[in-house]
Amino acid sequence: MESTCVDTSLNLNVNASSILKDEVLVEELHRLSSENKRLNETLTNMCENYDTMQKQLNQLMNQNFENQTQQSRKRKAESESCINMFGTVRGINIINNNNECSTVTDEESLIKRPCRDISSPKAYKVLVKTEASSNSLYVMDGYQWRKYGQKVTRDNPSPRAYFRCSYAPSCPVKKKVQKSVEDPTILVATYEGEHNHGHEKAEISMISSQSEEAPLGSVHVTSPQQIIQRTCSTMKLDNVPKSSIQQFLVQQMATSLTNDPNFTAALATAISGRILDHTSNKDKW
DNA sequence: CGCTTTTGACCTGCGC
DNA sequence: GCGCAGGTCAAAAGCG
Numbered sequence: 001m002e003s004t005c006v007d008t009s010l011n012l013n014v015n016a017s018s019i020l021k022d023e024v025l026v027e028e029l030h031r032l033s034s035e036n037k038r039l040n041e042t043l044t045n046m047c048e049n050y051d052t053m054q055k056q057l058n059q060l061m062n063q064n065f066e067n068q069t070q071q072s073r074k075r076k077a078e079s080e081s082c083i084n085m086f087g088t089v090r091g092i093n094i095i096n097n098n099n100e101c102s103t104v105t106d107e108e109s110l111i112k113r114p115c116r117d118i119s120s121p122k123a124y125k126v127l128v129k130t131e132a133s134s135n136s137l138y139v140m141d142g143y144q145w146r147k148y149g150q151k152v153t154r155d156n157p158s159p160r161a162y163f164r165c166s167y168a169p170s171c172p173v174k175k176k177v178q179k180s181v182e183d184p185t186i187l188v189a190t191y192e193g194e195h196n197h198g199h200e201k202a203e204i205s206m207i208s209s210q211s212e213e214a215p216l217g218s219v220h221v222t223s224p225q226q227i228i229q230r231t232c233s234t235m236k237l238d239n240v241p242k243s244s245i246q247q248f249l250v251q252q253m254a255t256s257l258t259n260d261p262n263f264t265a266a267l268a269t270a271i272s273g274r275i276l277d278h279t280s281n282k283d284k285w
Numbered sequence: 286c287g288c289t290t291t292t293g294a295c296c297t298g299c300g301c
Numbered sequence: 302g303c304g305c306a307g308g309t310c311a312a313a314a315g316c317g
Contacts, residue, residue, distance in 0.1 A: 148308095151307065154305090154306065154307090
């Protein structure tokens with residue numbers, strides 16, 4: 001009879017404990033959901049702001065471009081083929097849907113040389129920020145490239161590397177990579193043509209391995225600006241649905257946060273603190 | 286051994 | 302037609 005009483009009390013204790021745990025988990029779930037919702041809203045605002053700024057910048061770039069072309073007939077003649085330019089600020093990106101010939105913020109070289117080298121309407125440029133000490137001309141963008149040439153060009157002391165897509169022999173895509181004249185830490189990758197095959201790796205991996213010196217997982221993104229910057233450096237924003245960008249940004253932020261030992265430590269402390277609080281509260285009961 | 290990278294030579298287009 | 306500059310080829314070297 002006594003053993004029955006002991007058994008009953010034990011069972012009750014276990015049930016109370018599991019109910020408390022469930023409550024803690026449910027509460028944590030609600031808290032995380034609301035936090036996730038708040039982050040999503042913040043992200044949406046950031047994307048909207050980015051869109052607005054991008055449009056304003058494009059307008060300014062176009063205005064500047066038109067002003068410069070009016071100053072010189074020769075310059076105008078050379079630059080007539082460089083219409084529909086999508087510019088952007090240094091360190092972020094430059095994406096073009098149509099023919100263009102500029103490197104980022106390098107308006108002089110834009111004017112000086114006609115853009116005969118980019119004949120494909122599918123050509124676009126992508127900027128990739130690298131380490132200052134990096135001499136690598138390799139831009140990891142998820143595709144496999146085979147280098148077939150390197151050339152030193154007149155308007156840029158750093159060599160230009162030529163790549164072909166090696167994933168599919170019939171793939172017509174070519175890529176040119178050269179350091180920016182103004183900022184040698186920025187690689188300007190010019191893509192021509194479209195891949196006639198699927199993507200080999202997830203987009204998410206693109207940013208995590210942008211240079212040889214930064215292997216997978218060693219990326220240290222320290223601010224939202226850098227996350228945005230790295231993201232923008234590798235995505236064709238003009239052609240990607242906004243929802244995809246948001247999803248990609250969320251993934252990037254999550255990856256960056258989970259890779260940050262300070263964040264994970266703080267998260268563990270916070271969660272264990274909450275659990276301890278509940279435990280101590282339970283003891284009081 | 287097979288694939289990739291390097292690099293000098295060659296080809297092509299454009300301006301004069 | 303010539304020269305220049307960008308783009309491509311292909312043999313040699315490197316690497317796993």
